[in-house]
Amino acid sequence: MLLENREEEGLVVTTDVQTNGVGQRGKVWESECEKNLLMSVVLQPNITTAEQQVFNCAIALTLYDVLVTYFGAAVKIKWPNDIMIGKKKIAGILIQNKVLKAIITHAVVGIGLNVNQIRFNAYLPEATSFALECNTTFDVITIRDKLLSRLKQRMDNLKSGNNIQEEYTDALYLKDKPATFQHAESKFMGIIRGITAEGTLMLEQEDGNIHTYKNQEINYLF
Secondary structure, eight states, X not given: OOOTTXXXXXXXXXXXXXSSOBOGGGOBOXXXXXXXXEXXXXXXXXXXXXXXXXXXXXXXXXXXXXXXXXXXXXXEEETTTEEEETXXXXXXXXXXXXXXXXXXXXXXXXXXXXXXXXOOOOOSSOBOOHHHHHTSOOOHHHHXXXXXXXXHHHXXXXXXXXXXXXXXXXXXXXXXXXXXXXXXXXXXXXXXXXXXXXXXXXXXXXXXXXXXXXXXXXXXXX
């Protein structure tokens, strides 16, 4: 949580164990002691709330950039910001913003990245880790430092006004592939075609029309 008048950009908080980890929609984030990277970073994006989607894309692409160096083309971003290896989830992101007069002055970026844990409870999508994918253990601190270095580069580029929506879209999980989704009580086939400037998901449905969905309005069915 941001403390009033005590925020500092670049503040990094990590822990070896968590007892009540949460993700989007109040979901639990599971992590064994000293096995994974559990990190929160304070940033000062100083962007308008209308630009929030670009900021979110930059954070997701930070993890994507680093994981690609380990796992190549198998890495994808499941909209809006889960990181996948094939059909399995390896990382999640939770961003909490502080807004003042329509400006996002500060953000706490929470990252959970599975590194050396090899046993997980049953989830959809299934969880994976560096160790499971490569059958060896990794140094969590090395991975953390790579992420922080890439995060700085991404934030510098963001403040320079670089447009990264196309880059993010190209990295989307299941882009241009038929898949099954659920909206309310309805299940349907659709093809992800991209995202809008506001960050809503663009799905081409069986009628050939493009429908858009906000976060939490739609579920992937695995």
